[in-house]
Every structure is written in C-alpha cells, then in structure tokens.
Amino acid sequence: MNSAIAFCFGNVAVYWSGIVIAAGALAGFLLAYSLYTAHSGRGSDMWILFALSLVLGVFFSRLVHVLSNPEQYGPLPRAFFDGSQGSFWLPGAVLALVPAAILARHFGAGASAAELLDAAAPGMALAVAFIRLSALFTNSCRSVFQVSRPALQRYPFAAPAPYVDASGDVVYHFASFFVMALVMFLVTIALVAFYIRFHGEKTKPPCSRSGNAARLFLAAYCAVEFVIDSTRSDASPVHFLLLRFLNRFAVSVRLTQLFAVVSLILLIVYYTRCSAQANGLQRLQKGLCVLFALALLGCILTEILLRRSDAYLLLYAAQSICAVLTVACISLQYRTCRDDTSEDIDEIL
Numbered sequence: 001m002n003s004a005i006a007f008c009f010g011n012v013a014v015y016w017s018g019i020v021i022a023a024g025a026l027a028g029f030l031l032a033y034s035l036y037t038a039h040s041g042r043g044s045d046m047w048i049l050f051a052l053s054l055v056l057g058v059f060f061s062r063l064v065h066v067l068s069n070p071e072q073y074g075p076l077p078r079a080f081f082d083g084s085q086g087s088f089w090l091p092g093a094v095l096a097l098v099p100a101a102i103l104a105r106h107f108g109a110g111a112s113a114a115e116l117l118d119a120a121a122p123g124m125a126l127a128v129a130f131i132r133l134s135a136l137f138t139n140s141c142r143s144v145f146q147v148s149r150p151a152l153q154r155y156p157f158a159a160p161a162p163y164v165d166a167s168g169d170v171v172y173h174f175a176s177f178f179v180m181a182l183v184m185f186l187v188t189i190a191l192v193a194f195y196i197r198f199h200g201e202k203t204k205p206p207c208s209r210s211g212n213a214a215r216l217f218l219a220a221y222c223a224v225e226f227v228i229d230s231t232r233s234d235a236s237p238v239h240f241l242l243l244r245f246l247n248r249f250a251v252s253v254r255l256t257q258l259f260a261v262v263s264l265i266l267l268i269v270y271y272t273r274c275s276a277q278a279n280g281l282q283r284l285q286k287g288l289c290v291l292f293a294l295a296l297l298g299c300i301l302t303e304i305l306l307r308r309s310d311a312y313l314l315l316y317a318a319q320s321i322c323a324v325l326t327v328a329c330i331s332l333q334y335r336t337c338r339d340d341t342s343e344d345i346d347e348i349l
Helices: 016-038 043-068 090-095 097-107 113-137 176-198 212-231 255-279 283-306 312-335 341-348
Strands: 005-009 012-015 158-164 170-174
Touching (some): 012 016, 016 176, 043 090, 090 113, 097 113, 113 176, 113 212, 212 283, 283 312
C-alpha cells in the first residue's frame, strides 16, 4: 500500500495530499466567509465565489503545469483526472480568483469583484499554506540543496528524500514547501489584521477604495514564491508551444519567478500612478520607486549568482531581504494613497 494513499473506493484512490488540499480550500473559504459576513457582506456571495474559484483554480493550475511539463503527463484530457501523475502550478489557482470574482456578479453576487477579492485574500493565503503542506505526502516542492547538519534534519528545515545515499543513509533536502507554508500562515494573520482594520478605508482618487487587501496579498505571495521557487528542484520552466526553438534559450527561466516579477512591477506601477495623480509626484514616491527597482534588481542578481556560486546561505539571505523590500515599497506606496483627513477630523471631534 502506498503511504501517500489514504483509502480507496474500488479502483479510485484518495490521496493524503488531496485531503490536505481540500481541507485548506475549506479553511480558506470559512475564513473568507467569516470576514466577509462580519462586514455586512452576503454569505451567498462567498459561496458563488468559492464554487467558481474552485473550478477555475483546479483547471488553470493543472493546465499551466501540464503545458510547462509535458513530459510528466500522458494525453491532455487524462491529465486533469489522474492525480497520480504530475503536479500543479499554484499561481494559476491564485490568479483564478480574478475571473471568478468577475464572473460572480453574473451569477448573482451583489458585491464588486474588488470587494470579493479583498475578503478572499486572507482565505487564499491560508489555503496556499495548506496546499504547500500537502507536499508532506508527495515529492514536490523539495529543494535541490542537501541538509547535512543532523540538528537541522527535521521539519521545518529539512525533509527526507525517497532514496538513500551510497552508504545507505537517508538523504535530507531543504523543505521548501514547509518553510513557505509557515510564512504564508504569518501572511494570513497579517492580512486578517489588515482587513479588519483597513478594509474599505477612504483613499484618494483615482486609487480604488477596495481591492487593496487583495493587491497586498498578491505582493506578499509573489515575494515568497520568488525566493522559494529558487530553491525548488521541480520548478516549472517557461515552455513555448508555438515557438519551440526558444525553449533552449529559456531553460534557466522559471515560470513562477517570471510571474512574480511581472506582478510586483504591475503593483508598484499601479500605486505609483495613483499616488502621483492624487498627490503629485513627490520625492517620497520617486524614492520608493528607486528602492523598489534596486530591491527587484537585487532579487534577480542574487538568482543569477546562485547558479554560479556556492555561497547559498548568504545569497538567499540577501534575496529574502530584497524580496521583503519590494513588498515594503508597494505597501508604503499604497499608504500614500490613503485619505487620512476623515480620521483627523474624527480625532478632533
């Protein structure tokens, strides 16, 4: 009996990883539902969003992984129903929330897409943490780096490999999935606090009053994914279907890191544009843009150096700091878009 299999219904096997993912999806939904209804939202809106995001998330996350790693799968239709092969591209499930929130309006949801995404952001962070923990029962999201120090050969630092070395000893690799799960749990707590305290706060036009919790979640998620994906031995490459001759040039480009870089740039551009139109382009906004550019450049340069150097601990520490700085710049740029005049008046009264 495969230890990854929880139980069977005839010829249908139910995997432990699938159970953990399902538990994460449910936990994320319940968190989003409680936050949304506690702020006068209709519970039916969250049910609609949950159903749509579940279907779209499973489809997109699997589709992108199949297209990026075709060698791991058989015929395309079967890839969506055979859980024993391949994996999934987690950012696809995160991105699926956007079309799900847009479509929810057409299925009877009363709130805007941005309001739905704000409430879903903490729940999605929690679901991501559970999804990463599901790798306890698979061989995915492991690092190529071995952990040789006995004191660190345990969770959350290292996970045993499914093979032994020439001496018959168990080999331990850095547990990328476990570290990311812990970080995403912390992100969940921060997002819950942000939603309760700042959800729907007044902002300066043209910055939207809603959608900011979702944008900050995306920024934090991308920063975490950039660093963790760098450590993975099974990271999805950029795979061109029509221009196959380009694949040999993009062999070292990781799809998740590319997604993270593009998303972070779009976020800083959005808040910088909003802040510039609301306040004028001042030194603070310019300084944050420069710091963001340097931090993002630091992330990319450390990634290049990691392919050519053995100073892994130093480079990953630097990369992590740079990733945190990108999120800090986006958050501070958002802070310049907030309208605090109403709070000041309330304090005076």
